[in-house]
Amino acid sequence: xxxxxxxLSLQGDFAEHSHATLSAAYRLNTPCxxxxxxxxxxxxxxxxxxxxxxxxxxMSKLLLRxxxxxxxxxxxxxxxxxxxxIMMAKKVEGAIPGQHFLSLMDIGVKRNAYGSQASSFQMRLxxxxxxxxxxxxRAPLINFLGENVKPLAYAGENPVAAYEQVGNSHYLxxxxxxxxxxxxxxxxxxxxGSNEIAQQ
Amino acid sequence: MDNxxxxxxPILFASVHTIAMPSKRHLYCGCIITAVxxxxxxxxxxxMQQRRQRVFAPQQPQPEIPLRQAQPQQPSSPVFGTFDVKxxxxxxxKGGVIMDVTNAAQARIAEDAGAVAVMALERVPSDxxxxxxxxxxxxxxxxxxxxxxxxxxxxxxxxxxxxAEAQILQxxxxxxxxxxxxxxxxxEQFHINKHEFTVPFVCGCKNLGEALRRIHExxxxxxxxxxxxxxxxxxxxxxxxxxxxxIASLANRRNVEYERMAQEMRVPxxxxxxxxxxxxxxxxxxxxxxxxxxxxxxxxxxLGCDGVFVGSGIFKSSEPEKRxxxxxxxxxxxxxxxxxxxxxxxIGEAMRGLDVKxxxxxxxxxxxxx
Numbered sequence: 350x351x352x353x354x355x356x357l358s359l360q361g362d363f364a365e366h367s368h369a370t371l372s373a374a375y376r377l378n379t380p381c382x383x384x385x386x387x388x389x390x391x392x393x394x395x396x397x398x399x400x401x402x403x404x405x406x407x408m409s410k411l412l413l414r415x416x417x418x419x420x421x422x423x424x425x426x427x428x429x430x431x432x433x434x435i436m437m438a439k440k441v442e443g444a445i446p447g448q449h450f451l452s453l454m455d456i457g458v459k460r461n462a463y464g465s466q467a468s469s470f471q472m473r474l475x476x477x478x479x480x481x482x483x484x485x486x487r488a489p490l491i492n493f494l495g496e497n498v499k500p501l502a503y504a505g506e507n508p509v510a511a512y513e514q515v516g517n518s519h520y521l522x523x524x525x526x527x528x529x530x531x532x533x534x535x536x537x538x539x540x541x542g543s544n545e546i547a548q549q
Numbered sequence: 550m551d552n553x554x555x556x557x558x559p560i561l562f563a564s565v566h567t568i569a570m571p572s573k574r575h576l577y578c579g580c581i582i583t584a585v586x587x588x589x590x591x592x593x594x595x596x597m598q599q600r601r602q603r604v605f606a607p608q609q610p611q612p613e614i615p616l617r618q619a620q621p622q623q624p625s626s627p628v629f630g631t632f633d634v635k636x637x638x639x640x641x642x643k644g645g646v647i648m649d650v651t652n653a654a655q656a657r658i659a660e661d662a663g664a665v666a667v668m669a670l671e672r673v674p675s676d677x678x679x680x681x682x683x684x685x686x687x688x689x690x691x692x693x694x695x696x697x698x699x700x701x702x703x704x705x706x707x708x709x710x711x712x713a714e715a716q717i718l719q720x721x722x723x724x725x726x727x728x729x730x731x732x733x734x735x736x737e738q739f740h741i742n743k744h745e746f747t748v749p750f751v752c753g754c755k756n757l758g759e760a761l762r763r764i765h766e767x768x769x770x771x772x773x774x775x776x777x778x779x780x781x782x783x784x785x786x787x788x789x790x791x792x793x794x795x796i797a798s799l800a801n802r803r804n805v806e807y808e809r810m811a812q813e814m815r816v817p818x819x820x821x822x823x824x825x826x827x828x829x830x831x832x833x834x835x836x837x838x839x840x841x842x843x844x845x846x847x848x849x850x851x852l853g854c855d856g857v858f859v860g861s862g863i864f865k866s867s868e869p870e871k872r873x874x875x876x877x878x879x880x881x882x883x884x885x886x887x888x889x890x891x892x893x894x895x896i897g898e899a900m901r902g903l904d905v906k907x908x909x910x911x912x913x914x915x916x917x918x919x
Contacts, residue, residue, distance in 0.1 A: 358644070361641055361645075362640040362641055362643060387882060403642075403644070404642075404701055407663045410661075411881050432641075443700060445660060464722070465696075465722040467747060471629075472625050472628065485627075486637045486641055
C-alpha cells in the first residue's frame with residue numbers, strides 16, 4: 350500500500366525531513382508519497398504527518414492563521430522534532446502569550462531549556478532504535494512523561510525521544526534532530542501502525 | 550617445481566625405457582630429448598617467472614600495519630560549537646523572516662508577528678545611511694534587553710573583520726552574528742576567521758566567489774547583500790541571480806575547469822566541487838537588502854532563497870505590526886498568489902524607497918568587504 354506522508358512545510362528544516370523520509374522508505378522498501386503541506390486541504394487523506402524543527406512560535410502562528418489545528422489532530426500518526434515536539438506536547442513551559450499548541454501527546458516540555466545557541470550541542474546517543482548522532486539546537490527539554498509514554502532515548506538523565514499510542518493514534522517526539530543524521534527514527538515512524546511494531 | 554623433481558623425471562623415464570625397450574640407442578635418444586625439453590622449460594620459463602615475481606609480487610610479506618580501530622560506539626559527552634551545530638541553527642530558520650529591531654518593544658512585535666529571529670541593532674540601515682559617519686556594533690545593554698525580552702533567536706551585527714566586536718557579542722550569548730557591510734568595515738584585508746568562534750556567523754555576498762570565500766572562512770549561513778536601507782529590491786535580485794547563474798554554470802565541467810574556477814574565486818577546489826554537486830550553496834542562503842513588501846519577499850523565495858531578512862522595511866513603514874505579519878505569511882505561502890494577494894491587503898504604506906542609481910558608488914554598502 351502506498352503511504353502518504355505529509356511534511357508540514359511552512360517553516361523549518363522540512364527539506365531535510367523529506368530527504369530522510371524518502372531514504373527511510375527506500376530502506377524499508379515501502380512505497381511512500383511525500384506531500385509538502387502548506388494548506389488545510391493538503392492535510393486530507395494523510396497516513397502520517399511530520400512536523401519539522403524550526404521556531405515553535407512561528408509554526409504556531411502560521412497554523413493558527415491557516416486554521417489547521419483541528420485537521421492535524423485527526424491524523425493517525427505524527428512525528429515531531431524539536432519545535433514539532435513542542436507543538437505536540439500537552440504541557441509547555443516558556444511559551445509566549447497567545448501561542449497555541451496541538452496538545453496531543455502526554456509529555457511536558459520546556460522551551461529553550463538548555464539556553465542560547467552557545468549551549469547547542471552534538472552527541473552520540475544510545476537509543477532503543479540504535480545508536481545515533483544527535484544534534485540538539487536550542488532544544489526543548491522533555492521534563493515530564495505520561496503513564497503510557499515510552500522513552501526511546503536519554504541524554505544524561507533527560508528523556509530526549511518518546512513514543513505514545515493513544516487509541517489508534519501514534520505520536521513520536523524528539524527533542525533533537527534525527528533528520529540531520531539518521532533515518533532510524535523515520536523508519537520507525539513509517540512502520541508505526543503496521544503489525545510489525547505491534548509484535549515488538 | 551623443485552629442481553630435484555625436474556631432474557628426477559628423466560631418470561625415471563630412462564628406467565622405464567630400459568625395461569620396455571631393448572635398444573640402447575633408443576634409450577639414449579629418449580633420455581636426451583626429455584632432458585633437453587625439461588631444461589628448455591627451465592631456462593626459458595625460469596627467469597621470466599622470476600622477473601614477473603620481482604615486478605608484481607612482494608618479495609616478502611609486508612608486516613601488517615594495524616588500521617586505527619573505530620571507537621566502540623558508546624554514548625559520548627556533548628560537543629559544543631561544531632560546524633554541524635552552527636549550520637544546524639541556520640537550517641531551522643529556513644522558510645522564516647528575520648527582522649531588524651532596535652528595542653525590546655519592537656522585538657516583541659516581531660515575535661508576535663511570527664519572525665523566526667530578530668536582529669538587534671541601534672539604528673536600522675536606512676537611518677545609518679541617512680546619518681552617515683561610522684556605524685559600529687550596538688550597545689551591549691540594548692542587546693541584553695532584547696535577549697531578555699524574546700524567546701526566539703537573537704542576532705547582532707559586528708563590523709567586517711572586527712573580531713573583537715565578535716568576541717564581545719559571543720560573550721553576550723547572542724545566537725548568531727552578522728558580519729555586516731551595513732556597519733563601517735574595520736579591516737579592508739581580512740574578514741573574521743569564523744572557525745574560531747562557537748557562535749554561528751551569517752555574511753553577505755554579491756556573487757558566488759564572495760559566498761564561497763565566506764563559507765571557507767567559516768560562515769554557517771549566507772545572505773545576499775542587496776542594498777540595505779533603500780527599500781529597493783533590485784540589488785538583492787541582481788545578487789541572487791548572480792549566485793544562481795554561477796552555480797548553474799558549474800554543472801558538468803571537467804576537473805581542470807573546477808580547478809581554474811577555484812583559483813579565480815580564491816577558494817579550495819573541494820568547496821567548488823561540493824557546490825557543483827549540490828547545485829546550490831553548501832549552507833542556507835537568505836535574501837536581504839531592500840525587501841519592503843510581501844511581494845518582494847515572495848519574489849526572493851521563488852528565486853530559490855531559503856528565507857528573508859527584512860531590515861528597515863518593517864519599522865520604517867506606516868503600520869509595522871500588520872506589515873510584519875504580512876511578510877511572514879508571504880514567505881510561508883510564497884508560491885500561492887491568492888494568499889499573497891490577501892497578505893498584501895490593507896497593510897498601510899511601505900517605507901519610502903530610494904533609487905539605487907542615485908546613490909554614488911562610494912556610498913553603496915554592497916561594495917564593502919569582498
